[in-house]
Amino acid sequence: MAYEIIVVGTSWGGLAALRELIRELPAGFGLPLVIVQHRHKRSGQLLPSLLQDCTPLFVCEVDDKAPIETGTVYVAPADYHLLIEDGHFALSTDEPVRYSRPSIDVTLVSAADSYGEHSVGVVLTGANADGARGLKRIHDRGGLALVQLPSTAESPAMPTAALRSVPNARALSIEQIAATLASLPVESARHSERR
Amino acid sequence: MAVPLTPDEALDGPPLSYNPELERIEIELLLEGVFRHYGFDFRSYAYASIRRRLWKRTEAEGLSSISELQALVLHDSAAMERLLLDLSVSVTAMFRDPGFYQVFREEVVPLLRTYPFIRIWHAGCSSGEEVYSTAIVLEEEGLLERTRIYATDINDAVLQQARAGIFPLNRMQEYTENYIRAGGKRSFSEYYTAKYDGALFSPSLTRNTVFSQHNLVTDRSFSEFTVIFCRNVLIYFDRDLQNRVHTLFYDSLVMLGILALGSKESLRFSQYEPCYEKLHPREKLYRKIR
Known part of the structure; x- marks a missing residue:
C-alpha cells in the first residue's frame, strides 16, 4: 500500500514529542506530514520555528488553500480547524469541537475521507481524548493507525483513548513511529485529480 | 448564532x-x-x-x-x-487576532487620517463583532465622525444581531483581553452595558454604520471604499470563487485603498497578488498599488 499523507495529533507534552519525532525523519522524506497540536489561540509562530530547528524538512503553518506538497511539515494554525481536500488544505472557523480548535478529530476524519487507505494517522501524548474518533475513521477507511505507547507518553490519556477506540492500532515508542513513517511505501507519481 | x-x-x-x-x-x-x-x-x-x-x-x-x-x-x-x-454563519470574535488590530491602529489609521472622508466595507460581517471592533478603534483615534461603515452579509438573521449590538456577556473577559492586547486606550467596559446575559454595545459606535444584505457570490460592487475588511470569509470559498470575489474587491477599492484579510488568508493564490503591496510582514493588510 502506498501512502500519501500523514496526520499527527498531539496535545499536552506534544512539543517535546514532536521534536523527537521529526528529528528522526530523513531529509528526503517523501510524504507531507500534517501536525495538529492543541495550543493557545495566540501562540503565534513559536511552534513552527521550534520544529524547524530540528529538521531539514521545510516547516510551515498552513495558509488557506495551500497545496499539499511532499517532504513538507505542515502545522495547523491556532484557532482554526484544518480540513484536508485532495491536494490542498482548507481552513474553517466553525465552532470548536470538544473545546478544541484545531480539533485533531476533524483533521483526521477529513484526511481519512479524502485519502482513504492512503492516509496515516498518528496520535501522540495528550491529556484528553481528541484524536480517538478521527483515528478510528482512518483505520476504518483502510489507512494506517499509529499510537504512541502510553507508557512512553508524557500524558498517556490521549494515546490510551485512541487505543481504546482503535484496538488494532500499532502502539509504538516515538522512535519506532519515526522509523515506521520513514519506511512507508510512497506513491511515486502523485495524482492530482483524484476526487 | x-x-x-x-x-x-x-x-x-x-x-x-x-x-x-x-x-x-x-x-x-x-x-x-x-x-x-x-x-x-x-x-x-x-x-x-x-x-x-x-x-x-x-x-x-x-x-x-x-x-x-x-x-x-x-x-x-x-x-x-x-x-x-x-x-x-461564520464564527468570529471581537478583536479576533489582537495583533491585527494593533497593526491596523498603528499602520493603517495614519493613512486614513489623510482622507477627508473614509468609507469602510465589512464584507461578510456575520454578527458584527469585528464591525464594533473597528468602530472602537476609529472612535478612539477620532476618525469615526468622518467614516461611513458598510457592514454586509448574505444572512439577514445575523445582520439583525449585528444591528442590535448585543454580544454574550460570558465572552467579555476574552474580548477585554483582546482589546487590551490590540492597543485599546480606554476601559473596554465603557463601551457596553451588561444586561441579563448580554452586553449591549453603545449605539453611538454604529451611528455611521449601514447594515445591509449583500451576497459576495452574486451581487456587484456598490461603492468605492478606502478599506475593505473580509476576514475569515473567503476560507469558505473555493479558489475559483475566491478569485471572483478578489475581482469584486479590487474593483471596489480606491487606488491606495486597503484590503484586510484573515491571518491565514493570502493573496498568494490569487491573480491579484501583483496589484497590492503588503503593509506588514505578518498581518494580512494589503494596499492597492496598481
Missing part, C-alpha cells in the same frame, strides 16, 4: 458505508437544487467545509443521507432556512 455542537454530532461526516464519489454527486445535486429553487449559490464553496456543514444539518434533521436532506430542503422552506443558517 451557531448552536454549540454536542460531542456526538460534532464529527459531521458521513456514515462509514458512504461512497465518497456518490457523496460528491449528492452534494453537487443538492447545491444545484438549492441554487435553482431558492437562488442561494453555494456551488463554489470549499468542499471540505460545506460537506461538514451539510452532514451536521443532515444529522440534526434526523436524516441519513444528503439526498434525503435535498428532498427536505426543496420541499420545506423552513428546513431551508435552517440549512441557510448552517451554511452562511
